[in-house]
Amino acid sequence: MNTTKKVLTAVTHLTSLYPRQLHTFHHHRHYHHRLFYRLFSAQTQQRQDDSDESHPNNSAISDFDSAQFSIPDTLRTTPQQPTWHVHHRQRVERIFSNGDLRHSKVKEEEEEEESRRRILAKALLEAALEGPDEDADQDQEVKEEDQKSLSVGIIGAPNAGKSALTNFMVGTKVAAVSRKTNTTTHEVLGVMTKRDTQICFFDTPGLMLNRSGYLHKDMKARVESAWSSVNLYDVLMVIFDVHRHLTKPDSRVLRLIKRMGEEPNPKQIRILCMNKVDLIEKKKELLKVAEQFKDLPGYGRIFMISGLKGTGVEDLTKYLMEQAVQRPWDEDPITMSEEVMKNISLEVVRERLLDHVHQEIPYGIDHRLVDWKELRDGSLRIEQHFITSKMSQRKILVGKNGSKIGIGIEANEELRSIFKREVHLILQVRVKT
């Protein structure tokens, strides 16, 4: 857990404590006050950034605009000021305090202060007791002489699950980043940097064998150079779809597995990954397959995994980490071009949307990045629009009374932690007329 996450966890815990605190320590009048405070803070807020109000897209009719809702600043320890006019507030407070406004206000403030102090002390204590922060050292620079590296070539038939597995290991966003920074002959599928170790995963496309287990003649020259470079990886991971192998085996895949495992390569560790184990109901079947390949001396280990669900992936990652050798890293783990960041911002919102909508984003909805601006304070203003021609689709995206606002809040938090800076994410759902 990185520091931000740790603080967020502490503060989430802190906010969840609030209702209990209200019942335990505060009398009902105070409770009403807090309740109204909450109602006030749900009112429309003024935009705080220096965005251009006259932006052409902003003037368009929008059915739902997340900018109209305040994104809670979870790290703030003092409550946000209500936006209702002070007179309205005082009137409401007077009703609930029977005119004894001053007295109750002082008392409330004292109680609030006391309660804040307690909660903060508790949260800090919990954060301190949580033990060393696993990812915290990732923010620290690792000296070149301390760096360890491992290159892993992944080989398998199309659809074996190479990308899904790499995505699971390194995180989708990181994979997307490294795809773009790739400069090698083989495509970089992903880069995982943990503590002093960096693992680069490479795809090895076009390395298919013909039915007799040899290279296709027509592509021989091109493919041969690819094959020779396969030997340059520290680890070669042969991956196959075990479900397909049990239901509709492909002789070419079988030959590939056999050929790679025929004999040990003194300069390379080879491992065999039986992927998509989640699709196999009778787990005994898996043992049969493992049995089938156990006598191939070329493989140091056989792993049973599901790259999509994550089964067995931790074990595989641990194994790979242990194979890393003293060598400076190849990739800068944190460089991101603006183009990549833009794609990430779209991907994160789409992911969140899928989580909330529980179905595919309806066909025909246009999801666009309409504005990307770095503000003077270093924060990012990102505006994305969903454009649809159907009211029914608008309902799916917006939810009842804008209940899907959570999408924007969660995506905003995630982007903030990926980009390591403040993010103002504005989402709009618009109906084409």
Ligand SMILES: Nc1nc2c(ncn2[C@@H]2O[C@H](COP(=O)(O)OP(=O)(O)OP(=O)(O)O)[C@@H](O)[C@H]2O)c(=O)[nH]1
């Ligand atoms: N059930 C299940 N499906 C998986 C798993 N891994 C991958 N898939 C699915 O298999 C399909 C192919 O996965 P990819 O990761 O794109 O496969 P790939 O090897 O990168 O494919 P190419 O890019 O064609 O070489 C996708 O629909 C994945 O969702 C798994 O562990 N379990």
